[in-house]
Amino acid sequence: MSATLNRIGLARDAYKGAATTLCAGCGHNSITNHLIKAMYELGVEPHMLAKMSGIGCSSKTPAYFVDQAHGFNGVHGRMPALTTGAQVANRKLLMVGVSGDGDTVSIGLGQFMHMMRRNVDCTYIIEDNGTYGLTKGQFSATADVGSVQKRGSVNTYQPIDPCAVALTLGCSFVARSFSGDGKQLVPLIKAAIAHRGTAVLDVISPCVTFNDHDGSTKSYSWVKDHDEQIQDVTFIPFFEEIHVDYEPGTIKEVALHDGSHLVLKKLSEDHDPTDRIGTMRLLEESRERNQLLTGLLYIDETAPDFSTRERLPELPLRDLGEEDLRITREDFAQHMSELA
Amino acid sequence: MSATLNRIGLARDAYKGAATTLCAGCGHNSITNHLIKAMYELGVEPHMLAKMSGIGCSSKTPAYFVDQAHGFNGVHGRMPALTTGAQVANRKLLMVGVSGDGDTVSIGLGQFMHMMRRNVDCTYIIEDNGTYGLTKGQFSATADVGSVQKRGSVNTYQPIDPCAVALTLGCSFVARSFSGDGKQLVPLIKAAIAHRGTAVLDVISPCVTFNDHDGSTKSYSWVKDHDEQIQDVTFIPFFEEIHVDYEPGTIKEVALHDGSHLVLKKLSEDHDPTDRIGTMRLLEESRERNQLLTGLLYIDETAPDFSTRERLPELPLRDLGEEDLRITREDFAQHMSELA
Amino acid sequence: MTPGPTINDLTFQAATVNGSGSQSANLVLTRAIFSMGIPVAPKNVFPSNIEGLPTWYQLRISPRGYQARAGEPDVLVALNPATWTKDLASVRPGGAVVHEQAYSTAGARSDVSYFPVPFAKLAKSRIQSDTLRKQLTNMLYVGVVAGLLGIPFEAIEHGIRRTFQSKPKAWQVNIDAACVGYQHWQDNFADRGIAHVLRPMTGLTDDRVLIEGNQAAALGCVMGGCTVAAWYPITPSSSLCENLITYAERFRVDPETGEKKIAVVQAEDELAALGMAIGAGWTGARAMTSTSGPGISLMGEFTGLAYYAEVPVVIFDIQRIGPSTGLPTRTSQADLGFVYTLSHGDTKHLVLLPGTVEECYEFAQTAFDLADRFQAPVFVLSDLDLGMNLWMTPTFQYPERPFDRGKVLDAGDLARLEGQWGRYRDVDQDGVAYRTLPGTDHPAAGYFTRGSGHDEDARYTEEAEAYARNMDRLARKFETARSAVPAPVVDESAHSTIGLIAFGTTHHAVVEARDLLSERGLPVDYLRVRALPLSSSITEFVRDHERVYVIEQNRDGQMYDLLRLELPAELAGRLRSIRHYDGRPIPAESITRPLLELEEAVPVQ
Amino acid sequence: MTPGPTINDLTFQAATVNGSGSQSANLVLTRAIFSMGIPVAPKNVFPSNIEGLPTWYQLRISPRGYQARAGEPDVLVALNPATWTKDLASVRPGGAVVHEQAYSTAGARSDVSYFPVPFAKLAKSRIQSDTLRKQLTNMLYVGVVAGLLGIPFEAIEHGIRRTFQSKPKAWQVNIDAACVGYQHWQDNFADRGIAHVLRPMTGLTDDRVLIEGNQAAALGCVMGGCTVAAWYPITPSSSLCENLITYAERFRVDPETGEKKIAVVQAEDELAALGMAIGAGWTGARAMTSTSGPGISLMGEFTGLAYYAEVPVVIFDIQRIGPSTGLPTRTSQADLGFVYTLSHGDTKHLVLLPGTVEECYEFAQTAFDLADRFQAPVFVLSDLDLGMNLWMTPTFQYPERPFDRGKVLDAGDLARLEGQWGRYRDVDQDGVAYRTLPGTDHPAAGYFTRGSGHDEDARYTEEAEAYARNMDRLARKFETARSAVPAPVVDESAHSTIGLIAFGTTHHAVVEARDLLSERGLPVDYLRVRALPLSSSITEFVRDHERVYVIEQNRDGQMYDLLRLELPAELAGRLRSIRHYDGRPIPAESITRPLLELEEAVPVQ
Numbered sequence A, B: 001m002s003a004t005l006n007r008i009g010l011a012r013d014a015y016k017g018a019a020t021t022l023c024a025g026c027g028h029n030s031i032t033n034h035l036i037k038a039m040y041e042l043g044v045e046p047h048m049l050a051k052m053s054g055i056g057c058s059s060k061t062p063a064y065f066v067d068q069a070h071g072f073n074g075v076h077g078r079m080p081a082l083t084t085g086a087q088v089a090n091r092k093l094l095m096v097g098v099s100g101d102g103d104t105v106s107i108g109l110g111q112f113m114h115m116m117r118r119n120v121d122c123t124y125i126i127e128d129n130g131t132y133g134l135t136k137g138q139f140s141a142t143a144d145v146g147s148v149q150k151r152g153s154v155n156t157y158q159p160i161d162p163c164a165v166a167l168t169l170g171c172s173f174v175a176r177s178f179s180g181d182g183k184q185l186v187p188l189i190k191a192a193i194a195h196r197g198t199a200v201l202d203v204i205s206p207c208v209t210f211n212d213h214d215g216s217t218k219s220y221s222w223v224k225d226h227d228e229q230i231q232d233v234t235f236i237p238f239f240e241e242i243h244v245d246y247e248p249g250t251i252k253e254v255a256l257h258d259g260s261h262l263v264l265k266k267l268s269e270d271h272d273p274t275d276r277i278g279t280m281r282l283l284e285e286s287r288e289r290n291q292l293l294t295g296l297l298y299i300d301e302t303a304p305d306f307s308t309r310e311r312l313p314e315l316p317l318r319d320l321g322e323e324d325l326r327i328t329r330e331d332f333a334q335h336m337s338e339l340a
Numbered sequence C, D: 001m002t003p004g005p006t007i008n009d010l011t012f013q014a015a016t017v018n019g020s021g022s023q024s025a026n027l028v029l030t031r032a033i034f035s036m037g038i039p040v041a042p043k044n045v046f047p048s049n050i051e052g053l054p055t056w057y058q059l060r061i062s063p064r065g066y067q068a069r070a071g072e073p074d075v076l077v078a079l080n081p082a083t084w085t086k087d088l089a090s091v092r093p094g095g096a097v098v099h100e101q102a103y104s105t106a107g108a109r110s111d112v113s114y115f116p117v118p119f120a121k122l123a124k125s126r127i128q129s130d131t132l133r134k135q136l137t138n139m140l141y142v143g144v145v146a147g148l149l150g151i152p153f154e155a156i157e158h159g160i161r162r163t164f165q166s167k168p169k170a171w172q173v174n175i176d177a178a179c180v181g182y183q184h185w186q187d188n189f190a191d192r193g194i195a196h197v198l199r200p201m202t203g204l205t206d207d208r209v210l211i212e213g214n215q216a217a218a219l220g221c222v223m224g225g226c227t228v229a230a231w232y233p234i235t236p237s238s239s240l241c242e243n244l245i246t247y248a249e250r251f252r253v254d255p256e257t258g259e260k261k262i263a264v265v266q267a268e269d270e271l272a273a274l275g276m277a278i279g280a281g282w283t284g285a286r287a288m289t290s291t292s293g294p295g296i297s298l299m300g301e302f303t304g305l306a307y308y309a310e311v312p313v314v315i316f317d318i319q320r321i322g323p324s325t326g327l328p329t330r331t332s333q334a335d336l337g338f339v340y341t342l343s344h345g346d347t348k349h350l351v352l353l354p355g356t357v358e359e360c361y362e363f364a365q366t367a368f369d370l371a372d373r374f375q376a377p378v379f380v381l382s383d384l385d386l387g388m389n390l391w392m393t394p395t396f397q398y399p400e401r402p403f404d405r406g407k408v409l410d411a412g413d414l415a416r417l418e419g420q421w422g423r424y425r426d427v428d429q430d431g432v433a434y435r436t437l438p439g440t441d442h443p444a445a446g447y448f449t450r451g452s453g454h455d456e457d458a459r460y461t462e463e464a465e466a467y468a469r470n471m472d473r474l475a476r477k478f479e480t481a482r483s484a485v486p487a488p489v490v491d492e493s494a495h496s497t498i499g500l501i502a503f504g505t506t507h508h509a510v511v512e513a514r515d516l517l518s519e520r521g522l523p524v525d526y527l528r529v530r531a532l533p534l535s536s537s538i539t540e541f542v543r544d545h546e547r548v549y550v551i552e553q554n555r556d557g558q559m560y561d562l563l564r565l566e567l568p569a570e571l572a573g574r575l576r577s578i579r580h581y582d583g584r585p586i587p588a589e590s591i592t593r594p595l596l597e598l599e600e601a602v603p604v605q
């Protein structure tokens, strides 16, 4: 059978990358597949995609999807800065960053927060396993209190929850999901891509080698048992008709920058994803109930992204030439005379 | 008249430092005086005090109080690490750090947060003026949206509120005050010193030279007009009798680690300083009302501090000698045989 | 009989308190004198503090237009009680001392002439506006000095209008204040005989302008096509990006749309600043960051990434004196060695060494070309003296050459190549490979950039041979760059057996020192290094001279070391090291004194 | 006729897939052979990855006990289909190849003997536990190799008990699995003639132990009195602090109270890690951090602070090959130059260069003494080869000397001095000043530590002379340290006109190379550098030899450069540079080949 092509005429294979070198069963691999699915279905243009990452098992994943795209595997914890610079230099690029909990919440915490503050237009995925996989299983700062390390030691420090931090900063798109839940994650990835601004996706992604045992709160079983989905998420791309037939009141619709829509059908909690303070409360409470709140936590489609705020032209800065950039001879001479 | 002596027989002058080199009218100078008053009244032992700071006008202030104490003016934004190391090496020291908003919330944000996460036993004062004073008035990350710079440019980025961040991390002592309000600040400083764990004091401290003009939200006049005090704060040191005569219900009493007490008489809001989520809501709401919430925002006297959690002995590590630290000859020989 | 006054040959020094507005008073004087056609060389010595500490402004005026720091002042304006005694002691015998009347001169030295002025009183009585009084008080001494040195008052007015170019409202009040001082001079001292006067000149300042190195560098960035600048404030580098912002607002904003053709981002720290610049450079923009010592120490990891992943980026280091925080408002050339091999592992970087404000302007543009050409970080090492002082310079040339964007393959190229290319293949055998930019619409355009091991086709590898091949190519690339960076400037006109080698701002002290040495009958040749890697022509220069003195502003003789490593062993021994490192710009005397001592020590053949 | 088998002289190599448990299989073999009294030299070549990529384990066995990496293997165990062809090709002619039966040998080389084993089948049929099968499969080849090389099965059992010391439960299953392989050998290959065998020996392993450099360094930290360690995980340094944690739990915990006499803090990054160590050192504790290249690049600013504010701190750099992320699991000596002058401005640091695991243990202790003595950062430069491989070493000595805490004034001293002291006064004219610690109960004890300008009494100053005086003292202090750091080890027994200079792990290749050269009739002398600053005795060594080859594991000849800068010009020319930099430990051949070539090129007088 011939592969079915997406709206820009590409087969799913066009969104694949190199073969993974991660452990069999690593949550990161599932996320890679969800990314491939989302981009294939959205019809992302490979050559306009810039895959960014730091250092870690998670940060290797950009090599495993959309081979044709450019990728930049930078240094540990500094992907936000590279992404910010790349984005302002060419705002037409689709920036998709993949990081880890160590990369983002330990060494990279400062950059991560300042990127959100600037609302740099990018999708920022944290493959969150509560451990440093690549350095063989030390606790990361997202490890929960009481979580047990493979070597036996117990974490006694409060975790730093990237979603809570993002909400505090008013990040314009905050979501949490689980590597094992493509049904929820794929539409969220699509929405994050459609969103203009920083879209943070904290995806719990178990490390089967170092942090998938009993006592770990980042194991497949723990997450399955404690996953508390706020909504049922449906993404309707701009190039498709919207037809939703739910009884009124049960759903909430969010229009995204590029004309796509999110349809959120409330499940457990009564939750308004545009109410930041309410969401913070909800998040804290679910944590105290020892539950993992997943879904679209918060979204603000009104916040201008960094390039817009910096009043950059639509034409990428990097495409400007001598005429655009040099002072004219007249102005130059005039300026020189002022210095005399 | 002879100087009155405090409980350890020292006069107020013993708590003074070198003459300030800061601008006349700088908020930082008032804070210095409040620190001197608080330490004098508490009877802090100068030789047990370690004054820590980063780089900035604010970070110069440790030179201006308690001359006899040791001080460490480190590098920009890295005071938390120096403080953490010094504290674990000698947990008997009284660590008092003074930083600035640039030092803490820009370059130092990551360290600041990880110090709070560890609950390192120290008083951490942010002399917050919304600007980089020492480098002549650029915006810092605590500058509010719409705040106008002296050169005219307007800040369009959401501020990073150190108190909000501290609450998100569950920092064990979070307070905000104003350099001009000694009545509120002095008892808060005393409480911060009495508290065992990280006590964050975000003190709005106007920069008269670069950020005290109309349009600045860190100016004396703006703060005076928008200051919203949660409580009236009274500190009763462990060496004094408690006698409070308020009609019941109007006050809340908090016992501190060293036996001192805080008496909080509620003013505006109904607020419980041990309710973290409630305080977060309160803080966010007051901000949306464009008000500056001051007072003791949150306190948790149950959280063990870093040295306790690390199970360090009471005797400072740095005082241990060969006998304490070297493996015995027997054990050493035994261990060698294991390696054969 | 007393000799007549010297003409246009003096060193003026104002000793004031910082934050008191004396800076603009000094600029007015500088502009005024410059407008008389007299060459000026100002040096501002200020504290790492905002208000209330001692600050000095030295204005050197010499017939030959020397720009190096002079020694003691001939004319002193003393307005800081805290330093009054020291300041007074520093004046050259026969000098003139203008001071606040309140300062005691009882029992003070008698070999200088005193001009006591009741500045405080005058300010109170003659300056109406209370708010402006503090600022304007300093304008009083401008008037007094005008009288003392015979500066026409029109020149002062011109200086005021120049200094306050952007706020005409300030003109009259300042002119009035200066006038008060000027009048006070006429009324009290007009008849006093004086040792130094200024007279209008012609020829020496034609087509000359006054500009600070950081402003010149910012202008170079604009003309060099910089579109992304990420920075974190730090003295003495801040004014570079602040000037860039000013230029951007004036020359890079579309009047209709208000759109900006540049992004100047104030980062949260230096790590982020360089990271942003690298991200932008990777995307194909001309990107830079600017910092000083402490920032450089934070940029090690990202610099190594740019070196190894081969991403163009320009890094300005406006050197101040370290180590650590050191003296943030004092100058130095001590980052040279550290920057050259910045980051762990085997790394070597291109480093440009501007010696004049003109070169700050030129090299800023060169740096972007070299970064694109060699796909590497390029450092521009300026210093506080060059960056934050006003310098007299010929007006800058408008760039005639287009940007050199280096080896970039676009979609068309890739089509022609039928997609056959490899990011790190050494096609031209010069060590420089071809790159594509993100967003290039060709299926073969994409590749993976990484700081970890990669082969010729940018594939991840841990293979030993592939690793070594890549490192060898990077070394080859560096050799290619050796002849592409600005060549040394050589002057062997003295036909001497002795040569001097210097770089950066040390140049100006060398110029003067050479004159002094010639006068002492010891003419010397001179080579000025302008970039790393070191040009092979330096070997020739050393071969041509028996003894070569390497002069620099650091403790450890960093350039002396780099030179010895490049020279053949038999020549390395000809080098001698002369170092100045007290934070003040090197004066000619710090070259001549040690050099003459060392020369005397030379055994006579 | 075929020659009899060589005895105890072979190189074994296992080619497997990482994360498959082959590491423990290899350790069992190593322990087993070591227990036969045979010197072993293992080298583990693993990928920067957790599971599924090729990994190699080389076990060298030589009568002389050479520890350097050997060339091609004599005996190969091939269990990785991905690399089978390459692995097979690498075997020495006459070698033995144990491989998974499934791999095709059709048309493969005929100059080696094949021992096909149905590992997969055996595992399925003979290993019951499904969960353990993956792990135990590798134990099968342990048994096979035991048969092949004639290792007594008791030795294998010993090796298993040693390797799984902490989990006796694992013993039997592993022994069973090994037995299956052993049995398979007996049943199928017992009668095959083989080229290499092992026979028990005596004398060569007495009082010897096997330990990794990082564990030895951790033990050194414990014995050296380290009480604060702050680290951030990074390969290949992580195991140093992880071993320290294990030691702490065993030897530093009070059994009653559970109190820990050490704080090992996992920091959020390397900046914080070094900052914590400096904070602790300032307070008077013996503090350290451990990292690798990228971490070093992040420690520049704090290192400069420790240098200039003079705070003791020990920094371990377990070198991996850069630049940037480079190859995280490959070895190198390329951080030397960068670390020596780490941070902006004029800085120079003490650097210790252990060449053996014994020196990892010794120098760790020395480092804390030197840091306290010189109130400065002290670097210990190890590398991946030394830090993460097992090495045979004489048992370590128990330290007899007390800690040297350096010049610290306590309350009593201050009382005696009547409070008359200054933190940065050079009382003893050795550049080393006295310090007090926070918490010292004397009114004069307190002072202000800062990275900005300070005078002899630790007061803030921007004064030029005070700044220069302080910098000169720091230089003086460095000179004092020159004779206090570990001296070079010199062997001039060859009385040769040729000398070798090396440092760190390069030593082991030099040892072997010297034997080879002697056999070729070219005996050479040898000096091993063990620390920076360089000892003046090196000059003598160079003076005593016509040609001196500097051998190191980096591209740019970093030690070669440092040596040339220290030597008098007339001697510098005698140095020649030999460099190895492909990420694998340097083999003797990488010294002998280039050296012999260069020697041939030498013009005959």
Ligand SMILES: Cc1ncc(C[n+]2csc(CCOP(=O)(O)OP(=O)(O)O)c2C)c(N)n1
Pocket: A055, A056, A057, A058, A059, A076, A099, A100, A101, A102, A103, A104, A127, A129, A131, A132, A133, A134, A135, A140, D232, D233, D234, D235, D270, D294, D295, D298, D325
């Ligand atoms: C500056 C620096 N420090 C340390 C390291 C070592 N290191 C590599 S990955 C990593 C942590 C990875 O953890 P995480 O980001 O959670 O990714 P994971 O492997 O768990 O997916 C560390 C500490 C490094 N590469 N660079």
Ligand SMILES: Cc1ncc(C[n+]2csc(CCOP(=O)(O)OP(=O)(O)O)c2C)c(N)n1
Pocket: B055, B056, B057, B058, B059, B076, B099, B100, B101, B102, B103, B104, B127, B129, B131, B132, B133, B134, B135, B140, C232, C233, C234, C235, C270, C294, C295, C298, C325
């Ligand atoms: C690594 C580094 N970068 C930059 C600087 C320059 N610098 C000195 S103070 C400062 C900011 C000070 O702002 P803040 O902390 O708010 O203190 P304030 O002066 O406003 O009290 C900066 C950027 C530095 N000293 N070190």
Ligand code: SF4
Pocket: A021, A022, A023, A025, A026, A027, A028, A057, A058, A129, A133, A134, A206, A207, A208, A209, A210, D050, D051
């Ligand atoms: S170590 Fe953990 S995070 Fe890394 S690849 Fe394996 S399972 Fe995934």
Ligand code: SF4
Pocket: B021, B022, B023, B025, B026, B027, B028, B057, B058, B129, B133, B134, B206, B207, B208, B209, B210, C050, C051
């Ligand atoms: S510049 Fe601002 S912050 Fe600094 S001393 Fe002056 S008033 Fe205070």
Ligand SMILES: [Mg+2]
Pocket: A100, A101, A102, A127, A128, A129, A130, A131, A132, A133, A140
């Ligand atoms: Mg992780």
Ligand SMILES: [Mg+2]
Pocket: B100, B101, B102, B127, B128, B129, B130, B131, B132, B133, B140
């Ligand atoms: Mg500030």
